[in-house]
Amino acid sequence: MDxxxxxxxxxxxxxxxxxxxxxxxxxxxxxxxxxxxFEQEFASMVGARYAVAVNSCTAALHLAxxxxxxxxxxxxxxxxxTFAATAEVVAYFKAKPVLVDCTEETLNIDPRAIERAITSxxxxxVPVHFAGHxxxxxxxxxxxxxxxxxxxxxxxxxxxxxxxxxxIGSISDATCFSFYATKTIxxxxxxxxxxxxxxxAARMRSMSLHGxxxxxxxxxxxxxxxxxxxxxxxxxxxxxxxxxxLGIPQLRKSDRFWKIRERYAGLYxxxxxxxxxxxxxxxxxxxxxxxxxxxxxxxxxRLRIGRDMMIDLLKKEGIGCSVxxxxxxxxxxxxxxxxxxxxxxxVAGKVFERIISLPLYPKMTEADVQRVIxxxxxxxxxxxx
Numbered sequence: 001m002d003x004x005x006x007x008x009x010x011x012x013x014x015x016x017x018x019x020x021x022x023x024x025x026x027x028x029x030x031x032x033x034x035x036x037x038f039e040q041e042f043a044s045m046v047g048a049r050y051a052v053a054v055n056s057c058t059a060a061l062h063l064a065x066x067x068x069x070x071x072x073x074x075x076x077x078x079x080x081x082t083f084a085a086t087a088e089v090v091a092y093f094k095a096k097p098v099l100v101d102c103t104e105e106t107l108n109i110d111p112r113a114i115e116r117a118i119t120s121x122x123x124x125x126v127p128v129h130f131a132g133h134x135x136x137x138x139x140x141x142x143x144x145x146x147x148x149x150x151x152x153x154x155x156x157x158x159x160x161x162x163x164x165x166x167x168i169g170s171i172s173d174a175t176c177f178s179f180y181a182t183k184t185i186x187x188x189x190x191x192x193x194x195x196x197x198x199x200x201a202a203r204m205r206s207m208s209l210h211g212x213x214x215x216x217x218x219x220x221x222x223x224x225x226x227x228x229x230x231x232x233x234x235x236x237x238x239x240x241x242x243x244x245x246l247g248i249p250q251l252r253k254s255d256r257f258w259k260i261r262e263r264y265a266g267l268y269x270x271x272x273x274x275x276x277x278x279x280x281x282x283x284x285x286x287x288x289x290x291x292x293x294x295x296x297x298x299x300x301x302r303l304r305i306g307r308d309m310m311i312d313l314l315k316k317e318g319i320g321c322s323v324x325x326x327x328x329x330x331x332x333x334x335x336x337x338x339x340x341x342x343x344x345x346x347v348a349g350k351v352f353e354r355i356i357s358l359p360l361y362p363k364m365t366e367a368d369v370q371r372v373i374x375x376x377x378x379x380x381x382x383x384x385x
Contacts, residue, residue: 046169132290
C-alpha cells in the first residue's frame with residue numbers, strides 16, 4: 001500500500017547531515033573528539049559524572065555487568081518482558097539470567113518478584129523501563145541495598161525520562177541507553193552507559209576498546225603515542241565519530257522530540273478514552289514518561305478478534321504496528337537452557353497475548369495520529385461483542 005504509515009521513521013534534519021559531513025571531511029572517522037563531545041553532553045544532560053559511548057545498548061549492558069564484577073555462576077535478575085539483549089549479556093558471562101514477571105499496569109519489572117527471586121548468588125538486578133515509563137526505582141534500590149547487589153538499568157526506551165524529578169541515567173550504579181534507529185534519539189546503531197563510579201567508568205572505557213590503556217584511541221593523532229598497553233582482554237564496542245556526529249544534534253533535539261511524543265500520546269489517550277475494549281498506558285504522577293512506545297492492550301473478552309488479527313487488519317489499513325515484546329521465557333533458548341515454562345510468569349504471558357504497539361514518533365503529523373485513532377476505533381466498532 002502506497003499510503004502506508006510506517007511504525008517508525010527517524011527524524012533526521014539538516015543539522016545531523018551537516019554534522020556527519022563535517023566529520024567525513026575531517027579525515028577522522030572513528031572514535032575521537034566527537035565521541036568525547038557526545039559523552040560529555042550526554043553526561044551533563046542526564047546528570048551523571050561519567051558517560052561512555054559505545055556501539056549498542058547491548059554493548060553498554062555487557063560492559064556495565066563486566067565492570068560490576070558479574071562472573072560465571074552468578075545470577076542476574078532480569079524482566080521477562082524485554083528484548084533479547086537484556087538477558088543475553090548475562091549469558092555471555094556463563095551466568096544465569098533469572099527471569100521475573102512484570103506488573104500488569106506498566107509492564108515494568110515487579111519489585112515483589114525481584115524480592116522472591118534473590119538468592120545468595122544474585123549479583124545484579126537489571127530493571128527495564130518499559131516503553132519509557134520508569135520502573136519503581138525506590139523499591140528496587142532498597143531491595144538491592146538490603147541484599148548488597150548492584151543495579152544496572154536498561155534505559156533503552158527511557159531518554160529523556162525522570163523518576164521523582166531525577167533523570168534516568170543518574171539514579172543507580174550504571175544506566176544503559178540505546179540509539180538504535182527506532183529509539184527516541186538515534187545514531188543508527190549506538191549506545192551509552194552512565195555511572196558516577198570512576199573505577200567502573202575507566203574499566204568500561206578500556207574494555208570497550210580491546211582492553212587498551214587509557215585514551216588509546218588517540219594514538220594516531222599528533223598528541224598521541226604509538227605505545228599502548230593491554231590491561232585486560234576487551235571488546236570492540238567503541239562508537240565512531242561519524243555516529244557521534246549524528247548523535248550530538250539528536251541529543252540537543254531530544255526535549256523537543258519528547259514534547260511531540262508526549263502530545264501524541266495525549267491525543268491517543270483522548271481518542272481511545274471511551275473504548276472499554278482497550279486498556280491504555282498511563283504515566284504515574286512521580287515520573288516523566290519518555291513515550292518511546294505507545295502500547296495498548298486489547299480486552300479479548302470484549303472482542304471477536306485477537307491481537308494478531310487486529311494487527312493484520314491495521315496493516316491492511318496501512319498502519320504499521322509492532323509487539324513489544326515476546327516475553328523471554330516463551331523463547332526456545334530460555335525454555336531449553338534454563339527450564340522456563342509458559343506458566344512460570346503468568347502476568348507477562350497474559351499481557352503478551354493482548355499488546356499492540358502503535359506508531360509514535362516526532363516525524364508523524366497530528367493527521368497521522370488521527371488516522372491511527374480512526375482505524376483502531378473502526379476495528380473496535382466492527383469487532384466488539
